[in-house]
Structure formats: C-alpha cells, structure tokens
Amino acid sequence: MSKAQINKGKVYLAGGGPGDPGLLPRRTLDLMSRVDVICYDALINPALLALAPEDADMEAVGYRGYNGGIVYGMHPRVIELANQGKSVLRLKAGDPFIFGRGTEECRDLNDHQIPFEIIPGITAGLGASVYAGFPLTSGGMASDVTLASGHMSSTALTSWESMGKGSGTLVLYMASKKIDKCVDRLVKNGRNPQTPVIHISAATSAEQVETEGTLETIAEKIAALNNENPAIIIVGEVVGLRSEMNWRAKLPMNQQRVLIAGRNLHTMQAALEDMGAISMSLPLWTPEYLIDSIRWKNICSEKVIAFADRQSACAFKRALPEFGLDIRKLAGIRLIACGEHSYNVLKEIGLTDTEQMSKSELPKDALLLHGPRSVGNHSKCLQVWQRKALKQRFRLERADKVYVDDRFSLEALCQLQEFDKIKGATWYTRHKTLIPLGEKYGLDFRYIKNAPQKEMAVEMSEN
Known part of the structure; x- marks a missing residue:
C-alpha cells in the first residue's frame, strides 16, 4: 500500500448475484x-x-438500466466516502465484471489511489437459465456460450457474423428494446429462424417471467409483454430442455414472495425458501437492554432469578461481562427459565443447572426479569429490555404472504408508507391475540398452530 493510500478507506466492488438473496x-x-x-x-x-x-x-447510488450518458467511473459518493477513510461495499447486481462497468470503476479508484477488492457474483445470464430450468451447455447440443450486449449492437463491439454462424448458446444482456435488430442480424448471418429463444425478466426473483419463442417470433412476443423489468434473452437449442429440467416449477411455493415480520424466525425462513419462496425477513424492532449498575445490584442480591423470555436471558448474558461477574459466583442463586428459548440462552453460557417452569409455577420470592409484555400476577418483577423501533431502510415490494409474530411488528408494518403494497397479501400468525388487532387495519389473519417453525412454514404453503 502506497503512502497516499494509508488514510483512505477500501472499496469492495461486489457482485450481489442475479436477485435471489440465497x-x-x-x-x-x-x-x-x-x-x-x-x-x-x-x-x-x-x-x-x-x-x-x-x-x-x-x-442508494447508481442507476437503473443502461445509461450511456454516465461521465464518471466509480460513483462520486463512493469516492467521497473512501477519501474520508471509510470502508465501502459497492454492491452491484449480477457480477461487476460482466456488463457491470467494472473496468471503468476500477480505473477510477486507481486514479484516486483508493485500494479495492473485487468479489465476483453469479451473473444474471447463468441465474436466469438455471431458474428457468435449463443449462447453458449440454453434451451434443451446445459446447460453447457467448455473453453479448444487445444494447450496444455495433459491429465494432460484437461479432454478429460469428454469433449468427455459431451453434452454441447466445446470452444477450440489455437486448429487450432492440431485440428486432438483434434477431435480424443473427438471421442474416446464418442463424435458423426456428432456433428456440427465451426472454427471462427479473431473473431469480418472485417477479421472474419467462416468455418462449423462436428467433422468428420472439420480438413480437416481447413487445406484447409491456414488461420494464431487467431481462436476459437466451438463444439456443438448450432452451428446449426446460420440459425435463424445470425444477423450480415443481416447488409448492415457486415464485411466491413471503414477508416475515418478527425475530428469530430463521428456521421458518429456510423452510419457506426450500419450498421455492423468495422470502424477506423484515425486523421492525431491536431489543434495547436496560440493565444498568443499579438494576444489576438488585438482581445479584436475589436468591431466585427467573427469565420471562429469550431477550431477558440475553440481557442477563450481556450484563455478565459488562459488570465483571464470573458465572461461578452464581452457584448459590437459583435460576429459572420460563420457556425453552430463555433456557437455551443460559445453557450457552454454561448455566446448565437452570430449571424450567411456567410463569404460573414460579415461587413467590423469584425476581422475574421481563420485557415489555405483561407478566401476569407475579408480584416481584424487573423489566430488563424494551423494543426499539427500526427505521425502514429500503423500499417494500409486493408480497403474496405475510407472517407476523408480535403486536409491535404488526403495528409498525401497518404504519409504513408502502403498506398498501402488502395489504392485499394473505396474512398469518400463530398468536390469536393479533387477529382482532389485524381486523382494525382491515386484515383477515389466518391462524396457524404454534408448532416448530418448519411445520408452520408447511402450513403456510398449504393454505
């Protein structure tokens, strides 16, 4: 690293893949x-x-779609942040070095003496073909693949003659608006007009749309779509393999977008994605822990400590190193977890002697550590955490199904500016108390039995 780079931040030029967060x-x-x-x-x-x-x-920086009028290499805001000494992840769709202006951006970083790293991503052409159910190469059918820009159709940039005479797979980026010209050049240079073609928009997302045709028919079919989403056009005999390889079409939740509002629902999210859903976990709050020196002193003076929920146990776990307490000094204190989640948190830090019982079974002398939810009639309580609302950091998109796990998340969702985008979805919860609250917002919740998260995901797929 040169002297000029020492005080500058590093830029990571990273591919985000074709769309599916997985x-x-x-x-x-x-x-x-x-x-x-x-x-x-x-x-x-x-x-x-x-x-x-x-x-x-x-x-948010950059632009949507091709823009020949861009006069800079790397976005000026990225340069500004790096010059301030900050590390920056420049997150781009697909792969930054495949029609992603990676060359121009890296040259600009070099000119500003800003260190950088490149992280490749799955390019849209590969993701589109796999999610549409066919390969780009196949023995005896296609042994080569050409990636080409359909937007910049100049012969100086692309050899249409070789692509027309070739028999391999051709992947065209940014070609939807000029597909008639691209088809004309391919046919004039030797490609069979009956060659299979597929137009794939919004590849690997819940909005993916596939339109099949031939070189002779595809331009007319694309024009009729009225679809402004980014698209890939793939030309070649491999497109015909969809009938036997379209694996995603067999998944029960293929292309369904599911919004999950709650915390610690990773198992449910994974199960939904295994069934083909494109899921988005949207945490609307974060725990704010309240154990200070005064509360800690009160807690340590007790002989019996109970934990109402997982976050209460997390608050206790976080306070141990903060206040310098060795867990061995807790040997004389009886610890009780009111549920499996709080028990597991305490077990993780070596408190294996923790008992489990319901809140109604707690001894009267137990200090019950809790959060914002009601703890019933227990008389000896101490609130050790509360919910802190999170700002919406990016736009919401349409959802087919929405799962809500707590009252706070429901109220926060219904107050979002983009609530109308998800209001028409099918709504689910495992908490019956949320159903009447949902009615106030015009929502008709479907109740699913409180069960292991994988089983709840299956029930959502069936109803």
Whole structure:
C-alpha cells in the first residue's frame, strides 16, 4: 500500500448475484456486516438488502438500466466516502465484471489511489437459465456460450457474423428494446429462424417471467409483454430442455414472495425458501437492554432469578461481562427459565443447572426479569429490555404472504408508507391475540398452530 493510500478507506466492488438473496456470495454477505457503508444500486433486490445488519449504514447510488450518458467511473459518493477513510461495499447486481462497468470503476479508484477488492457474483445470464430450468451447455447440443450486449449492437463491439454462424448458446444482456435488430442480424448471418429463444425478466426473483419463442417470433412476443423489468434473452437449442429440467416449477411455493415480520424466525425462513419462496425477513424492532449498575445490584442480591423470555436471558448474558461477574459466583442463586428459548440462552453460557417452569409455577420470592409484555400476577418483577423501533431502510415490494409474530411488528408494518403494497397479501400468525388487532387495519389473519417453525412454514404453503 502506497503512502497516499494509508488514510483512505477500501472499496469492495461486489457482485450481489442475479436477485435471489440465497445466491449472494458468502464473501459479500460477510462484508455487509463489516464495512462502514453499503452503497447499492437500484437493481438490488430489497430481500437481499434485508440481509444487512439492522444498524448498517446504507445508501442508494447508481442507476437503473443502461445509461450511456454516465461521465464518471466509480460513483462520486463512493469516492467521497473512501477519501474520508471509510470502508465501502459497492454492491452491484449480477457480477461487476460482466456488463457491470467494472473496468471503468476500477480505473477510477486507481486514479484516486483508493485500494479495492473485487468479489465476483453469479451473473444474471447463468441465474436466469438455471431458474428457468435449463443449462447453458449440454453434451451434443451446445459446447460453447457467448455473453453479448444487445444494447450496444455495433459491429465494432460484437461479432454478429460469428454469433449468427455459431451453434452454441447466445446470452444477450440489455437486448429487450432492440431485440428486432438483434434477431435480424443473427438471421442474416446464418442463424435458423426456428432456433428456440427465451426472454427471462427479473431473473431469480418472485417477479421472474419467462416468455418462449423462436428467433422468428420472439420480438413480437416481447413487445406484447409491456414488461420494464431487467431481462436476459437466451438463444439456443438448450432452451428446449426446460420440459425435463424445470425444477423450480415443481416447488409448492415457486415464485411466491413471503414477508416475515418478527425475530428469530430463521428456521421458518429456510423452510419457506426450500419450498421455492423468495422470502424477506423484515425486523421492525431491536431489543434495547436496560440493565444498568443499579438494576444489576438488585438482581445479584436475589436468591431466585427467573427469565420471562429469550431477550431477558440475553440481557442477563450481556450484563455478565459488562459488570465483571464470573458465572461461578452464581452457584448459590437459583435460576429459572420460563420457556425453552430463555433456557437455551443460559445453557450457552454454561448455566446448565437452570430449571424450567411456567410463569404460573414460579415461587413467590423469584425476581422475574421481563420485557415489555405483561407478566401476569407475579408480584416481584424487573423489566430488563424494551423494543426499539427500526427505521425502514429500503423500499417494500409486493408480497403474496405475510407472517407476523408480535403486536409491535404488526403495528409498525401497518404504519409504513408502502403498506398498501402488502395489504392485499394473505396474512398469518400463530398468536390469536393479533387477529382482532389485524381486523382494525382491515386484515383477515389466518391462524396457524404454534408448532416448530418448519411445520408452520408447511402450513403456510398449504393454505
């Protein structure tokens, strides 16, 4: 690193993949929780942005679609942040080095003596073909693949002659608005007009739409779509393999968008995605822990301590190192967890002698640590955490199904400016107390039995 780079932040030029958050590179996901600022472009799926930590600093930069009028390399805001010494994740759709202006951006970073790293992503062409159910190469059918820009149709940039005479698979980016010209060049240079073609918009997202045709018919079919989503056009005999390889079409929740409002619902989210759903977890609050020195002194003076919920146990766990208490000094204190979740938190830190019982069974002398929810008639209580509302960091999109796990999340959802986008979805909860509250907002909740999260996901897929 040169002397000029010492006080500058590093820029990570990262591919976000084609759209499905499950296809985000592991390195990129790791950086989302480490960098100072995430700068993302307009093509990034909101479900992907939801993977960022709740306190992440996020800024929308860039543009949507091709814009030949761009006069800069790297976005000026990214340069500004890096010159301030901040590490920046420049998150781009697809792969930054495949029609992503990666060359121009890296040259600009070099000119400003800003260190950078490149993280490749799954390009849209590959993601589109796989999610549409066919390969780009196949033995005896296609042994080569050409990635080409259909927008910049100049012969100086692309050899239409070789692509017309070739028999391999052709993947056209940014070609929807000029498909008639692209088809004309391919046919004039030797491609069979009956060659299979597929137009795939919003690849790997819940909005993915596939339109099949041939070189002879595809331009007319695309014109009739009235679809402004980014699209990939794939030309070649491999398109015909969809009838036997379209794996996603067999999934029960294929292309359904599910919004999950609540916390610690990772197992449910994974089960929904295994069934084909594109899910987005939208935390609307974060726990704010309230144990200070005074509360801690009161807690440690007790002989019996009970934990009403998981977050109360987390508050206790967090306070141990903060106030310098060795867990061995808790040997004389009776610990009681009111539920499996709080028990597991205490078990993680070595408090294996913790008992489990319901709140109604607690001894009268137990100090019950709790959060904002009512703790019933127990007389000896201490609130150790509360909910802190989180700001909406990115736009919401249409949802087919919405699961809500607590009252606070429901009220926060219904107050969002974009609530109308999700109001028409099918709503679910495992808490009967939310059903009458939902009616006040015009929502008709479907009750699902409180069961392991995987079973609840299956019930959502069936109803």
